[in-house]
Amino acid sequence: MITPQEIRSKTDKKYILFLQSLVEGIPFSKLVIRGNKIYNKSSLPEFEKEIQQIISQSKEKKGFGYSLDFQRVKTKHLGTQDLPVSIFFDSEKDFLKFLGKEKEVELFKTSVGKIIIAFPELHEWVIKNPIRVITNYTEWDGIIRVCQYFRQNPKPNLYIRELPINVHTKFIEGNKSVIRELLDILLIGHINYEYKEFEKRFHLKFSEPLIRFKILDKEISQKYFSGLDDIAIPTSQFETLNLPAKRVLVVENKTTLYTTLTLPKMDKTIAIFGSGYSVNNLKNTQWFSAVELFYWGDIDVQGFEILSQFRSYFPHAQSMLMDKVTFEKFFENDNGTPTNVSATLNLTEQEQQLYELLKINNWRLEQEKIPLYWIKEKF
Secondary structure (H helix, E strand, C coil): CCCHHHHHHHHHCCHHHHHHHHHHCCCCCCEEECCCCCCCCCCHHHHHHHHHHHHHCCHHHHCCCCEEEEEEEEECCCEEEEEEEEEEECCHHHHHHHHCCHHHHHHHHHHHHHHHHHCHHHHHHHHHCHHHHHHCHHHHHHHHHHHHHHHHCCCCCCCHHHCCCCCCCCHHHHCHHHHHHHHHHHCCCCCCCCCCCHHHHCCCCCCCCEEEEEECCHHHHHHHHCCCCEEEEEHHHHHCCCCCCCEEEEECCHHHHHHHCCCCCCCCEEEEECCHHHHHHHCCCHHHHHCEEEEECCECHHHHHHHHHHHHHCCCCEECCCCHHHHHHHCCCEECCCCCCCCCCCCCHHHHHHHHHHHHHCEEECHHHCCHHHHHHHC
16 A cells, blocks of 8 residues: 555646646646555555554645555455545645755745746746756846846957946856756857857956976077076967977976976977876867977876877878887886777777777876986987
């Protein structure tokens, strides 16, 4: 037989549908909870106890909640008994008081009214996301102000905290998820769909990643950077550099970049800190297509996966110090990090062979374990 706990659980599952019906303007109608019609208890006292438990939580006893319809039934083991054949809520008030949701639903109705009045086109979003409406009930005034601003200014070209909106300074950052969902509906035709990042997607300024690089040609350093040779600038500025460089070396980690600081000066050459998978920050550097381009990473599976990623931007990129000779000469039986990558990588035949060897054995040779004399020989 169904228990009061099971009735509660089944009633909870009706709540979202109820909220959706409110938005759609569908009046409340008798809400039925399906029960278990199997009564196979052989003990009459146990059966009577279960019946009393159900009745004790009903509207008949508590003044609100579910009602019960009984029917006299002849059972196999218990003889003729009055059994509950229908469990139902007569009214919205009974349903909500049973769930303890009266106040929450009032707040929901108020929030829905604000949203639909401001933006009728969000009607379908509200129907699909009633719980998000509820969880953000304290924020809707601010969210609506933000959306109204973007509707009037779809390409602000300002930093988030510069936006002239009457909300606290961290409000948008704290509510990006729901604001993005709404702006995706409200700003059709004004969105950078290629970007997932909020700022890029909605034409805002943002703190760009910095590209750190070391100039190995003293003449370039003097002529273009007043003698500075260890520099970090925003990505967009790096992409517009017009240097007479002929060779670029991208290194995977910072320790290796510091190592490059001790390298002898080399004509028309710069070294860049790629920061692992952050090499994607370099993907729009069009002037790379006109230089001899090298990538130098750890000799492990991730190093070759990053190399493959880098080659997807720049097919002419070559690997440096990521060969079997270097690996066998300096490998110290270090374990690597297993990979879940199964896609075909953009590697040469020799690189692929070494990659498979590393993958099978979970081996790694980190860049910083390659001595300086060997690096200089390769340069």
